Amino acid sequence: MTIKLxxxxxxxxxxxxxxWFGARGVELSRTGSDREYAGAVSGVEGVELVLLSxxxxxxxxxxxxxxxxxxxxxxxxxxxxxxxxxxDELALLGFGHADLxxxxxxxxxxxxxLDDLDAxxxxxxxxxxxxxxxxxxxxxxxxxxxxxxxVADYQLVDSQGATEGTVKNETAEAVADITSTGETLRxxxxxxxxxxxxxxxxxxxxxxxxxxxxxxxxxxxxALIAKLxxx
Amino acid sequence: xxxxxxxxxxxxxxxxxxxxLPVETAILQxxxxxxxxxxxxxxxxxxxxxDALRGEQMLRPDFTVPVVQMHMERxxxxxxxxxxxxxxxxxxxDESRPNEYTQVxxxxxxxxxxxxxxxxxxxxxxxxxxxxxxxxxTGDIGILVAAVSALETSDARKAxxxxxxxxxxxxxxxxxxxxxxxxxxxxxxxxxxxxNAGPEIGLRLKLDVQMRLDDLCAxxxxxxxxxREIELLDALLNVRAMLPVALEQLRALAIDLPAIGSAVExxxxxxxxxKTRGVDVAKLEFETSYGRSLMEYYDGFVFxxxxxxxxxLPPIATGGRYDALTKQxxxxxxxxxxxxxxxxxxxxxxxxxx
Numbered sequence: 001m002t003i004k005l006x007x008x009x010x011x012x013x014x015x016x017x018x019x020w021f022g023a024r025g026v027e028l029s030r031t032g033s034d035r036e037y038a039g040a041v042s043g044v045e046g047v048e049l050v051l052l053s054x055x056x057x058x059x060x061x062x063x064x065x066x067x068x069x070x071x072x073x074x075x076x077x078x079x080x081x082x083x084x085x086x087x088d089e090l091a092l093l094g095f096g097h098a099d100l101x102x103x104x105x106x107x108x109x110x111x112x113x114l115d116d117l118d119a120x121x122x123x124x125x126x127x128x129x130x131x132x133x134x135x136x137x138x139x140x141x142x143x144x145x146x147x148x149x150x151v152a153d154y155q156l157v158d159s160q161g162a163t164e165g166t167v168k169n170e171t172a173e174a175v176a177d178i179t180s181t182g183e184t185l186r187x188x189x190x191x192x193x194x195x196x197x198x199x200x201x202x203x204x205x206x207x208x209x210x211x212x213x214x215x216x217x218x219x220x221x222x223a224l225i226a227k228l229x230x231x
Numbered sequence: 232x233x234x235x236x237x238x239x240x241x242x243x244x245x246x247x248x249x250x251x252l253p254v255e256t257a258i259l260q261x262x263x264x265x266x267x268x269x270x271x272x273x274x275x276x277x278x279x280x281x282d283a284l285r286g287e288q289m290l291r292p293d294f295t296v297p298v299v300q301m302h303m304e305r306x307x308x309x310x311x312x313x314x315x316x317x318x319x320x321x322x323x324x325d326e327s328r329p330n331e332y333t334q335v336x337x338x339x340x341x342x343x344x345x346x347x348x349x350x351x352x353x354x355x356x357x358x359x360x361x362x363x364x365x366x367x368x369t370g371d372i373g374i375l376v377a378a379v380s381a382l383e384t385s386d387a388r389k390a391x392x393x394x395x396x397x398x399x400x401x402x403x404x405x406x407x408x409x410x411x412x413x414x415x416x417x418x419x420x421x422x423x424x425x426x427n428a429g430p431e432i433g434l435r436l437k438l439d440v441q442m443r444l445d446d447l448c449a450x451x452x453x454x455x456x457x458x459r460e461i462e463l464l465d466a467l468l469n470v471r472a473m474l475p476v477a478l479e480q481l482r483a484l485a486i487d488l489p490a491i492g493s494a495v496e497x498x499x500x501x502x503x504x505x506k507t508r509g510v511d512v513a514k515l516e517f518e519t520s521y522g523r524s525l526m527e528y529y530d531g532f533v534f535x536x537x538x539x540x541x542x543x544l545p546p547i548a549t550g551g552r553y554d555a556l557t558k559q560x561x562x563x564x565x566x567x568x569x570x571x572x573x574x575x576x577x578x579x580x581x582x583x584x585x
Binding site: 081082105106107108109110111118119120122123124127128130131132139140143144146147149150152153154155156167168170172173189190191 | 266267270271272274275323324391394395398400401404418424425428429430431432433434435437439440442443444447
């Protein structure tokens with residue numbers, strides 16, 4: 001059997017990952033037609049490329065179906081509980097930087113911090129008979145973050161895309177999302193809280209702690225890690 | 232599993248023989264009510280599922296809410312209920328904790344004598360636990376509420392503290408902030424606070440923002456809570472002793488904190504009622520802060536029974552008074568209520584039968 005390396009299947013994240021490995025003498029490439037999700041590895045023995053959606057890589061690592069995987073820290077922490085027990089962080093890859101942030105309408109001039117947000121949520125709930133809604137797809141991370149910071153009287157509403165538009169569309173009062181530059185937020189008249197991001201994320205190479213290894217795979221994995229200069 | 236359900240049935244039958252009405256509730260509960268009550272945190276502790284017709288449903292995380300709802304709709308007054316069944320709790324951090332287990336409960340809805348009902352529930356649970364090696368901790372959220380309500384500060388600050396009584400860390404942070412002069416905020420000193428702000432979007436209106444700015448303005452002039460009051464509150468929060476000793480400490484504190492006087496005398500009356508029911512109050516721990524990180528709905532007497540021999544076990548039984556919950560679920564109606572639950576699986580383990 002071979003060492004399975006999971007890599008995001010499209011876009012900039014895939015290209016940057018290929019570059020990162022290429023710079024260390026491990027050539028990753030897609031094979032077949034543009035539409036076929038198949039890949040090849042050269043420069044090391046016994047490693048197979050598995051192209052996956054970045055969002056599914058945490059699950060596959062935790063299940064031990066892939067040995068290594070590249071995905072964002074944010075996705076690992078959102079999707080895996082006790083993530084430290086399931087995966088090892090081998091290397092921060094230095095791209096795919098993104099912050100998980102909470103943003104409110106810019107005209108909420110009274111809300112600069114999480115404490116303000118909590119106070120505003122209390123008043124909002126009293127006046128509207130429902131909890132202040134925060135649109136996000138990072139439910140676990142944001143819920144933990146808000147609990148640690150003593151924010152109450154809010155609810156999370158699921159938003160899998162175009163999250164910045166939810167306030168104008170009146171399906172949420174605030175948003176929690178990943179941003180790299182904040183431009184989309186500003187364009188939608190939203191502003192970050194002053195407390196800083198809930199989480200700073202970047203593309204990271206993870207190793208599964210649960211995947212079984214045969215003797216040969218153990219040797220191949222060690223060789224790959226040595227080649228990537230990670231030891 | 233059979234032994235657990237046998238034990239559960241035995242316990243429920245005992246409560247029935249004491250006059251409680253056996254009740255059952257659906258396993259799938261409408262999620263809306265529970266979410267509204269507990270807030271977003273419940274999603275981390277309960278299983279939520281959904282269908283296209285009824286929307287979000289929650290696998291019953293406890294019996295209290297459905298039993299209260301049932302009582303408010305059609306219950307006799309007064310009423311006593313018992314139940315036994317499975318509850319479901321999502322476990323995201325600790326794989327050794329079960330995500331479904333049995334609870335047997337006893338709940339009392341009685342306006343006549345709340346103190347005596349507190350003692351009744353505690354004593355019944357204690358005797359149901361029999362000879363199991365447990366120690367009991369108790370508390371009374373009402374004492375802290377009384378102390379906070381009487382602080383010499385604005386109503387807004389008291390409301391903020393009361394709202395966070397069940398979040399000790401945030402409560403502490405607020406208390407610290409309120410004990411210093413309010414930090415200046417630039418936005419309060421400009422002519423037009425909205426001059427550089429974006430357009431009004433969403434359901435929180437400009438009016439809401441303006442109202443909160445007015446609140447902040449008013450708060451800026453509020454004098455800090457005095458050092459003396461903070462010290463008294465700290466002393467109150469630090470009371471932790473066997474009940475008779477704690478009572479004397481609280482009475483001493485009540486000289487400087489007269490507002491807690493009647494709450495402390497209720498504690499005394501409860502101690503007497505517990506004694507009358509045969510509880511050895513000299514061996515009962517009391518802690519002012521006890522129960523503050525439990526479910527938000529407990530707002531008076533609170534208690535828990537812990538294994539003396541297995542420190543790592545969750546409490547074998549817990550309970551308390553939840554008058555505010557009946558008010559919130561009662562749509563205008565309310566009734567004093569107190570109850571407790573036992574975990575028969577843990578009880579068997581303690582009795583050495585696991």
